[in-house]
Amino acid sequence: MPERRSYRHVRWGEWLLMTAAVLLMIVGLQHTSLLARADRLLQDALVRMLPRDVSQSPVVLVGIDDKSIATLGRWPWPRTLHAGLIERISAGEPAAIGLDLLLSEPDSRQPENDHHLAQARQHSGKVVLPMMMQNMGGQAVAVQPLIEFAKQAAAIGHVHLPVDEDGVARQVYLREGQDPLWWNHFGVDLLRLGGHWPLDKALPGSPTVEPSTLDPVSRQVLAWQRSHPINIAFAGPPGSFQRYAYVDVLDGTVPPETFRGKLVLVGATATGIGDLYATPVTDAQRLMPGVEITANLVDALLQNVTLVQAPAWVNTLFNILPVLLALSALAFTSPLAGLLLCVGLMALMAMATVVSGLWLQVQLGPVAGALGLAVSYVLWSWRRMDAATRYLVAEYRHFQNSGLGLPLSSRRRPSRGDFLDRRIEALTSVTHQLRDLHRFVSDSLNGLPDATLVCDTDLHIALANAAAARHFNAHHEQDLSGRPLHRLTDDLVSREGLPHHLADHLRHATLEPGSLEALDRRGRDLLVKWAPSFSASGVHTGWILSLVDVTRMRTEQRQRDDAMHFLSHDMRSPQSAILTLVDLLRQDPEAMSPAQFQDRIERHARKALALSDDFINLVRAQSRDYELEAYNLNDLLSEAMDDAWEPSQAKRIKLEFVGPHDLKESLVDRELFARALANLVGNAIKYSPEGTRVRCGVQAQGTFWEVWIQDEGPGISREAQVHLFRPFYRVQQGIRTEGTGLGLPFVKTVAVRHGGQVTLTSDTGQGCRFALLLPQAGLDPVPADDPDNPGA
Numbered sequence: 001m002p003e004r005r006s007y008r009h010v011r012w013g014e015w016l017l018m019t020a021a022v023l024l025m026i027v028g029l030q031h032t033s034l035l036a037r038a039d040r041l042l043q044d045a046l047v048r049m050l051p052r053d054v055s056q057s058p059v060v061l062v063g064i065d066d067k068s069i070a071t072l073g074r075w076p077w078p079r080t081l082h083a084g085l086i087e088r089i090s091a092g093e094p095a096a097i098g099l100d101l102l103l104s105e106p107d108s109r110q111p112e113n114d115h116h117l118a119q120a121r122q123h124s125g126k127v128v129l130p131m132m133m134q135n136m137g138g139q140a141v142a143v144q145p146l147i148e149f150a151k152q153a154a155a156i157g158h159v160h161l162p163v164d165e166d167g168v169a170r171q172v173y174l175r176e177g178q179d180p181l182w183w184n185h186f187g188v189d190l191l192r193l194g195g196h197w198p199l200d201k202a203l204p205g206s207p208t209v210e211p212s213t214l215d216p217v218s219r220q221v222l223a224w225q226r227s228h229p230i231n232i233a234f235a236g237p238p239g240s241f242q243r244y245a246y247v248d249v250l251d252g253t254v255p256p257e258t259f260r261g262k263l264v265l266v267g268a269t270a271t272g273i274g275d276l277y278a279t280p281v282t283d284a285q286r287l288m289p290g291v292e293i294t295a296n297l298v299d300a301l302l303q304n305v306t307l308v309q310a311p312a313w314v315n316t317l318f319n320i321l322p323v324l325l326a327l328s329a330l331a332f333t334s335p336l337a338g339l340l341l342c343v344g345l346m347a348l349m350a351m352a353t354v355v356s357g358l359w360l361q362v363q364l365g366p367v368a369g370a371l372g373l374a375v376s377y378v379l380w381s382w383r384r385m386d387a388a389t390r391y392l393v394a395e396y397r398h399f400q401n402s403g404l405g406l407p408l409s410s411r412r413r414p415s416r417g418d419f420l421d422r423r424i425e426a427l428t429s430v431t432h433q434l435r436d437l438h439r440f441v442s443d444s445l446n447g448l449p450d451a452t453l454v455c456d457t458d459l460h461i462a463l464a465n466a467a468a469a470r471h472f473n474a475h476h477e478q479d480l481s482g483r484p485l486h487r488l489t490d491d492l493v494s495r496e497g498l499p500h501h502l503a504d505h506l507r508h509a510t511l512e513p514g515s516l517e518a519l520d521r522r523g524r525d526l527l528v529k530w531a532p533s534f535s536a537s538g539v540h541t542g543w544i545l546s547l548v549d550v551t552r553m554r555t556e557q558r559q560r561d562d563a564m565h566f567l568s569h570d571m572r573s574p575q576s577a578i579l580t581l582v583d584l585l586r587q588d589p590e591a592m593s594p595a596q597f598q599d600r601i602e603r604h605a606r607k608a609l610a611l612s613d614d615f616i617n618l619v620r621a622q623s624r625d626y627e628l629e630a631y632n633l634n635d636l637l638s639e640a641m642d643d644a645w646e647p648s649q650a651k652r653i654k655l656e657f658v659g660p661h662d663l664k665e666s667l668v669d670r671e672l673f674a675r676a677l678a679n680l681v682g683n684a685i686k687y688s689p690e691g692t693r694v695r696c697g698v699q700a701q702g703t704f705w706e707v708w709i710q711d712e713g714p715g716i717s718r719e720a721q722v723h724l725f726r727p728f729y730r731v732q733q734g735i736r737t738e739g740t741g742l743g744l745p746f747v748k749t750v751a752v753r754h755g756g757q758v759t760l761t762s763d764t765g766q767g768c769r770f771a772l773l774l775p776q777a778g779l780d781p782v783p784a785d786d787p788d789n790p791g792a
Helices: 002-029 033-048 066-072 079-091 111-124 147-152 186-193 246-250 290-302 312-330 335-360 367-402 419-446 466-471 485-489 502-507 551-570 572-587 594-623 633-643 645-650 670-686 743-753
Strands: 059-064 096-099 127-136 139-143 155-158 171-178 181-184 225-231 243-245 263-268 451-456 461-464 514-519 525-534 540-549 629-632 654-658 665-668 693-701 704-710 757-762 768-775
Touching: 002 312, 002 367, 033 335, 033 367, 059 066, 059 246, 059 290, 066 246, 079 096, 079 111, 079 246, 079 263, 096 186, 111 127, 111 147, 127 147, 127 186, 139 171, 155 181, 155 186, 181 186, 186 263, 186 290, 243 246, 263 290, 312 335, 312 367, 335 367, 451 466, 451 485, 466 540, 485 502, 525 551, 629 633, 629 670, 633 645, 633 654, 633 665, 633 670, 633 693, 633 704, 645 654, 645 670, 665 670, 665 768, 670 693, 670 704, 670 743, 670 768, 743 757, 743 768
Parallel strands: 059 243, 059 263, 096 127, 096 263, 127 155, 654 693
Antiparallel strands: 127 139, 171 181, 171 225, 451 461, 451 540, 514 525, 525 540, 629 665, 693 704, 704 768, 757 768
């Protein structure tokens, strides 16, 4: 025991150490670029699962495309063309125009063009211009439109688009700048100008300000502040939004009415003159222009589809909790269960990531947690295998030194193979010896003729022999293993006044052998013996019970007692009464009138005759050969009800036949079976109160016909039902009746001799339902022993 406690301490110490190491690994790996890329790949897949129908979107593009370049000439174009384009679009009354062209320098060749463009913007009043940050010698500089343009613009927003380490554009910051100057994103200003984003509406994403920005080209840290980061929910691959060529809008091919109420984005889409980006929805052959990325952002904000990155602490908790759960379970589960748990938790994390991304619009990074689950399972499995190997070595040595090995199955200790092979071979040798010992015990147990059970201290069956399986109607003795003892023996009634069930008696019994005689609901007389069992160290481990069926011996004894009782008491009693009356009349002729004398003599004579008839009928039912013929059970039951018409009318009891009078045949001895039915119907009338009813019927019950009689009498208690089918037993229910106590034993004998059984369903105050089960004609009789029914 000290060694075992020491092993447990070491085991839990190793578990705590491994848990701390794995959790630290997860926290550290979350900040590595390798896992960040893996998380982004998963998040990209979720973005591709969020397609939106933008065919009716108010966001449209006017692209400076290859067609426009071929028609209007090389870029850059005169700014009068931009002025004309704005005038054309403005004529259609759009909601807002986003001119995604960085006009930070004046037109040196034609300065008047800048004036025309500024006037066009002023006249429109709906134009948003871009600005962006540039790295000037390690300093972050805000590059804004010309002052003339800036004064005439309705709004100015930044178009800075950060690119991740893998070169993919996924994220934007909705506010950027340097105190005190801050700019909203170009798309936010476009929405506000178009009336789709109220000024008091909060921006999505975290408001926490990032104090610096990493320049992806020079890798310099710049003093450029950002906040409200969100991931762009792309509507689809490039070309998803409605797009018009710059030249087609300028020359009137696209009428101005096309842009009524629209959010129009004008930008470069031609090859070589604009920025093209890799995005989660693009491939290497087709990149996405920056103006179309802005269109995706504007539409996503318009539809309230904003993907935000989960806070660092949430993501850490999301990755740590499954690993903690897995580590807690691995300390107690089997390797297979642990593997299934880890795989299930990985799947659950993936599902949570999908649900969070698609429905909650919060992007999680589960890769660190999944890796932690894999590492946890591998490390713990290795540690358990190592501990198990060492334990096998120690137990093998202890087994060899204890002298428990059986000479008949001894094995030579292996000397070849690696470390684990030698331990497995040693365990195999011990296992063979234990199997031989188990076979020896099993054969000895099954060789016992009586039902034998071995129970643990909780009184659950640990071992049972073949005789016990037969006794409890089990297919195999192993079917009894694990079952509680009280379920098997709850029908035992002690002849010695056992105060509780056998299981309750054993719980409070002293640790000494004992026995008692009992009767079960199937009418079997049993001699129950028990003895405590102990372990090698003297600890009480359970009980060994045997149930000896002494029914035949008790039956023969009871038959002898019944015959003696019948001859010495039941037959003598009415005859003695007759002799007493004769003596009384001789001594005092005036004691009674001749009519009274004759009535009393007749009553005692008839009682003696009824006793002898019932006893003879019972003996005939037990011993004679039955003459079986096919009869309709409905007809036989109807005849019994007709014969009972007079006594039923005398008590105003209504006899009812339930069910159709169709053909329900069984092979019966007509005389004996009719008498059995008459006994049951007569008893129902005899014990029913006046003015009640007795219902009868025949119905199928599997391969049997069930002939049933239901009364509304006082019922029979469960304690009395155990003795009900014994000869000369009569229930005392507070109703004065005459009877011999041989009717129900006769009914049971007839039922059993026909290959069936008689059952009783009743309780105090609930009436009685007797049923005769007989095999259907043409089917082999297979009586269904039911230990829960006293007549079975």
